[in-house]
Amino acid sequence: MSEILKLEAVTKIFGSYTAIESVSLSLKKNSVLGLLGPNGAGKTTLLRLITQIVLPDSGQLFFNGEQLQEAHRTKMGYLPEERGLYRKMRVQEQLIYFAQLRGLSPREAKHQSRDWLKRLEIEHLQSQVLETLSKGQQQKIQFISAVVHQPELLILDEPFSGFDPANAEVIKKEIQALQRSGTTIIYSTHRMDTVEDVCTELVLINQAKIVLQGEPHAIRKQFDKGYIRLIYSGTLPDSAKAGIIEQKQLTDVKASYVLSSALDKKMLLSLLIEQGEVHAFEEYLPSMYELFLEHVNKPMV
Numbered sequence: 687m688s689e690i691l692k693l694e695a696v697t698k699i700f701g702s703y704t705a706i707e708s709v710s711l712s713l714k715k716n717s718v719l720g721l722l723g724p725n726g727a728g729k730t731t732l733l734r735l736i737t738q739i740v741l742p743d744s745g746q747l748f749f750n751g752e753q754l755q756e757a758h759r760t761k762m763g764y765l766p767e768e769r770g771l772y773r774k775m776r777v778q779e780q781l782i783y784f785a786q787l788r789g790l791s792p793r794e795a796k797h798q799s800r801d802w803l804k805r806l807e808i809e810h811l812q813s814q815v816l817e818t819l820s821k822g823q824q825q826k827i828q829f830i831s832a833v834v835h836q837p838e839l840l841i842l843d844e845p846f847s848g849f850d851p852a853n854a855e856v857i858k859k860e861i862q863a864l865q866r867s868g869t870t871i872i873y874s875t876h877r878m879d880t881v882e883d884v885c886t887e888l889v890l891i892n893q894a895k896i897v898l899q900g901e902p903h904a905i906r907k908q909f910d911k912g913y914i915r916l917i918y919s920g921t922l923p924d925s926a927k928a929g930i931i932e933q934k935q936l937t938d939v940k941a942s943y944v945l946s947s948a949l950d951k952k953m954l955l956s957l958l959i960e961q962g963e964v965h966a967f968e969e970y971l972p973s974m975y976e977l978f979l980e981h982v983n984k985p986m987v
């Protein structure tokens with residue numbers, strides 16, 4: 687059984703508003719799924735359906751091949767968007783409490799909490815009351831509370847929010863390490879810069895529906911228009927000028943271009959080499975950011 691999670695035509699309606707509409711997806715064990723989408727698209731609702739905080743109005747969810755049920759909760763870790771820790775409780779007490787709640791023995795709970803505090807280099811905070819910690823430090827504690835019981839499936843809603851770039855990098859590395867040790871990860875994010883490094887799968891949600899789905903490079907390849915990226919010092923030959931899609935001056939002499947696929951690549955390259963200095967001449971795939979904008983702005987049918 688290589689599938690950890692499966693959704694079949696899942697729909698969630700709040701009053702008269704459909705927040706998730708007939709979403710189907712299947713997730714292989716050990717993958718990292720990035721959930722992208724504009725504000726209000728339905729990402730958090732989808733995560734809440736998987737964690738059973740809300741129940742679907744129709745459709746089915748399966749975990750490791752079984753109908754999703756209460757008992758699966760201890761096999762999942764959830765970092766919610768609205769962080770929920772006890773402000774007056776001490777750090778270590780709190781982590782031990784959450785770990786035990788998710789099925790660890792007191793001894794194992796203590797061991798794992800200590801280990802994680804050390805990994806995130808905040809062991810010196812273990813006896814502090816949560817509310818005396820900075821926002822980023824509290825975020826780290828919240829992250830630990832989601833992973834301390836070694837869940838099979840880890841669900842993270844905007845895991846990088848509240849972190850400075852250095853700590854965001856620390857969290858990114860931990861997510862990658864968890865994947866290497868066998869954890870399956872789903873996370874929602876607005877940070878397009880991290881998705882291709884971290885994710886093996888991407889899902890783009892817009893207006894309650896999935897509009898793009900697949901492996902990041904494959905999604906980009908699907909929308910390949912055959913463009914060329916050229917970084918060049920010199921005067922562009924006339925034949926290339928006609929094919930300019932995008933142009934950016936980098937220095938007085940050096941510029942970056944996106945050129946149309948209509949050009950004869952071999953001939954163009956030899957002309958360029960003859961007349962100037964070629965710094966880069968490569969296949970240009972649309973970025974996830976461009977695809978995001980394109981698909982989110984398109985009216986959905």
Ligand SMILES: Nc1ncnc2c1ncn2[C@@H]1O[C@H](COP(=O)(O)OP(=O)(O)OP(=O)(O)O)[C@@H](O)[C@H]1O
Pocket residue numbers: 700701703704705723724725726727728729730731732767
């Ligand atoms: N409990 C609820 N009751 C009523 N409407 C809700 C509820 N939860 C979510 N919604 C609505 O469902 C839609 C999707 O919300 P959701 O929080 O899933 O979006 P999101 O993609 O996570 O957005 P963001 O990126 O802004 O966090 C929104 O219009 C929201 O108002």
